[in-house]
Amino acid sequence: MAKEQQSVLLEKYVEQLLALQAKKQEAPLNLAELKEIAESIGLSESDWQEAQNTVRQQTKVGQQHIAVANFPAAIQALQLAVNINPLAEQALFYLAQAHQLQFAQTGKKENLLAAQEYAQRVLLNNDPQLDSASIELMKTIKDSEQKQKRGKWLRLGLFAGIFLLLGLGLNFYYFSSRQAVLQEEQEVQKQWAQVENVYQRRLDLVPKLGQLLSREENTSQAKLAEIQALESQLNQSDLAQYAQQQAELSQKINALLQGLDQKSQLYRDIQIQIEGAENRIAVEKRKYNEKVGQYNQFVIQFPYNLMGYPPKAYYQTSAAGKDAQLIH
Template identity: 30%
Template sequence: MKKWIIPLVLVVIIAFWGMNVNNTAVKLEESAKKSWSNVESSYQRRNDLIGNLVKTVQGAADFEKSTLEAVIKARAEASKPEININNAEDLSPENLARFQQAQSGLSSALSRLLVTVERYPDLKANQNFVELQSQLEGTENRINVARDRFNESVEPYNNHVRTFPNKIIAGILGFDEMGYYEAEAGAEKPVDVEFDFN
């Protein structure tokens, strides 16, 4: 009977260790998923505001249609990539990169729209447009904060499931590494600012 005590104690210790690894990974994963939901919520707010912004700009009859069409198309593209937060594999670096690329296209089209608006004094003076532009600016700040918080919540999860010996149990239980939200390619380069005074 005594010869079974040591293996039994080892099995119990390993079982408790495995439960601890699992429970901690679940808590950290849920925290990261919640943070990702906040990122998506911020992007949804921006998407909603852009719809209102486009309607306001369309009111300016002589506004360049190609610029508006680019924003509308980019908005539709940015709405396509969906990440299912109930599946941690969807938060992989590859899926996050696809999501980020679509959002980057929308940001670029939106920037072109706002630059084009500078040539339309009546539109710039429109109170609805000014308010929407202000809300959009605030939303961009929210998006940045939400992305930073997402990355902060992914770090402890990845540390937990990737460090040895937790990596063994996490791998058996199916906890995969999550991706971080990364800066756009070229974001490290300084922005060229040009003023056209003509």
């Protein structure tokens, strides 16, 4: 028979053989069934023997590939041998071994399943020469599977540990960063308290002004009443309004002083104290704005800009002291 025709018949034989195996599933084929398929497609006895030679050749090729750790090539050669003769114990054994070694190298599940399947088929053939080797191979396959599972859990544990440490680190970093922002904010609040203190010192001088007004005209008395009324209306919850009210207080106090008896010692004492208070107010407001500037510069830097802290408003009055505005 021509070589090409023999090759075509062999391919047809393998196709029918695989189809029959699929139908029988777990039940192994026997030699009589193999020869029956061969005869049904026109393979002669010599063709059959040639096919078995191919099985032996491919088995040898597969062994050579295993020896040099070329497991994919070994699997390809041995699979061809097993397709031609599913009862070829050596081909089945080495095919199982090649899949086991490939699984140990790559960890692919399909190689593990194939190794188990072909090792079981060797045992089903009851070949005394290969049974002990097949049992050892099954143990090796099982050990490889257990090793992969342990490695998988170790990797999962390692990743979990890394993520846990990363989470703890980020959590610590977040809270330490947040604490840094809060410290900056406390500095601003402390300086604002100083601004309020010097404003209060100036307000504490208002009762002394009343002592100078006992002999003054009604106009000065009315100005003092306006100061006292404005003092009672101070609104610290609205910084813009508060700044406006303080600017008005400065104007009204200065206007009141200009209308008083400037020759008395009490007047001079109060005037010195009020001027000192005004100077101190200017100093503390400047310091407050410096703290606000530091805070605003701080919260726009990474990572503080990711925490949602808005910049604070500056406290600033006009040069004439007649109005106040917020600068952002």
